[in-house]
Amino acid sequence: EVQLVESGGGLVRPGGSLTLSCAASGFTFSSYSMNWVRQAPGKGLEWVSSISGSSGYMYYADSVKGRFTISRDNAKNSLYLQMNGLRAEDTAVYYCARVFLVLELAFDPWGQGTLVTVSS
Amino acid sequence: EIVITQSPATLSVSPGERATLSCRASQSVSSDLAWYQQKPGQAPRLLIYGASARDTGVPARFSGRGSGTEFTLTISGLQSEDFAVYYCQQYNNWPRTFGQGTKVEIK
Numbered sequence: 051e052v053q054l055v056e057s058g059g060g061l062v063r064p065g066g067s068l069t070l071s072c073a074a075s076g077f078t079f080s081s082y083s084m085n086w087v088r089q090a091p092g093k094g095l096e097w098v099s100s101i102s103g104s105s106g107y108m109y110y111a112d113s114v115k116g117r118f119t120i121s122r123d124n125a126k127n128s129l130y131l132q133m134n135g136l137r138a139e140d141t142a143v144y145y146c147a148r149v150f151l152v153l154e155l156a157f158d159p160w161g162q163g164t165l166v167t168v169s170s
Numbered sequence: 171e172i173v174i175t176q177s178p179a180t181l182s183v184s185p186g187e188r189a190t191l192s193c194r195a196s197q198s199v200s201s202d203l204a205w206y207q208q209k210p211g212q213a214p215r216l217l218i219y220g221a222s223a224r225d226t227g228v229p230a231r232f233s234g235r236g237s238g239t240e241f242t243l244t245i246s247g248l249q250s251e252d253f254a255v256y257y258c259q260q261y262n263n264w265p266r267t268f269g270q271g272t273k274v275e276i277k
Contacts, residue, residue, distance in 0.1 A: 085266075087214075094257065094268060094269075094270045094271045095206075095208075095214065095257055095259070095268040095271075096268065097259075097265055097266040097267065097268065100264075100266070109264045109265065110265075111265050112265070145213055145214075150216060150219055150225070154219055154220065155202070155261040156204035156216055156219035156220075156259070156261060157204070157206075157214075157216065157259070157261075158215075158216035158219075158225060159216075160213040160214055160215070161213065162213055163213055
């Protein structure tokens with residue numbers, strides 16, 4: 051069974067840092083691009099970042115560029131999101147999601163999400 | 171950035187009726203368009219990819235159409251478990267972008 055499990059969320063003060071992790075299982079992790087998507091409380095979905103299977107490319111939303119870093123460790127079947135300079139507007143549930151197929155880049159499956167709250 | 175606009179924001183439908191949701195892209199995304207369903211407290215679930223292909227296990231009452239800039243999701247014969255928020259997303263260009271969602275509620 052394909053499974054994605056996020057961890058690392060929590061309460062952090064403005065300007066602080068946090069690293070999210072996503073543990074993957076049930077598929078050949080290195081073959082798939084991976085993504086982070088967030089959802090602020092009561093709001094819609096916002097794409098945050100993507101990374102290719104070999105880490106050859108990484109893309110970021112303008113809202114997080116220069117503050118967030120996506121990475122992966124294929125030996126550990128894990129995806130990461132290093133978040134620095136956190137702002138109140140970064141408060142959201144953060145989901146990791148795999149691309150559906152190697153050549154079909156919709157997002158599926160999704161993890162259950164981890165909540166990041168940025169507040170003093 | 172490709173802007174995705176969904177309409178309507180809220181759709182009130184009686185069980186058993188048909189719901190038609192619209193999604194418009196500010197420029198062509200070819201067929202690189204997905205639809206997701208999200209229920210309260212849950213992660214989104216992929217319903218449709220490639221504008222019209224149903225994911226495994228998605229009931230046949232869900233159908234997607236369109237290409238370029240205009241897309242629709244039709245739910246025929248709404249069932250109680252279909253009342254949720256639906257998002258469309260383009261994955262043709264960076265940044266990936268989602269619509270703001272359409273809430274399908276019980277009339």
